Amino acid sequence: MGDHEGWAQPSGLLPNGLLAYEATSVIQVIDPERWSRAEERTAELIARIQPNQPSEERRNAVADYVQRLVMKCFSCQVFTFGSVPLKTYLPDGDIDLTAFSLNQNLKDTWANDVRDILENEEKSENAEFHVKEVQYIQAEVCSL
Structure with a gap:
């Protein structure tokens, strides 16, 4: 991850992520070699879980x-x-879909x-994908 070597450090930040005035309370500053290894391991982890x-x-x-099917x-x-359009999903993550309709009569029956x-x-042998374990979960979104 040495691509960032030419980048300027954010004003007042140290490689350990602390502000300069907080550095005096830090017992040990991470040396550049350990920092580099941590970045490499982080990159490996991201490469394994990011969408390919x-x-x-x-x-x-x-x-x-x-x-x-819905349309x-x-x-x-x-x-x-x-997470799907943002490409931030995990390998076994769900797919969130939302439907919009002008037909107000659908609100009671669409689910x-x-x-x-x-x-x-799920019963069809000719389905494009193998559908299994269909569940309808009545969830409510609570407003904060």
């Missing part, structure tokens, strides 16, 4: 599949949000309809 091309393609294909059921637009679609796909 095959996982990205697979995740996008699954999201596209579910989007198409076949009712008139709406479906989008990914959260059950989506569950029914997914359960039908």
Whole structure:
């Protein structure tokens, strides 16, 4: 991670992340070699968990599949949000989708309809993806 050698240190910060006036209370300052090893190990960890091309393609294909299923059921637009478009998801992370519709009549039935679609796909031998363990969880978002 030596790419940053030419970068200026943020004003007043030391390599241990502390401000200069806090340095007197630090028992031991991390030497540059240990700091470099920590950066290398961090880079290795990030390389292992960050999205790669095959996982990205697979995740996008699954999201596209579910989007198409939902849009076949009712008139709406479906989008990914959260960690998927930001590419900050973990290897086994979920895929967050949100649906928007102008049809106010859907608000009472859409969740059950989506569950029914997914359960039908679960039974289908011709489904594009193997759907399993469909669950409907009634969750509430509490306002802060």
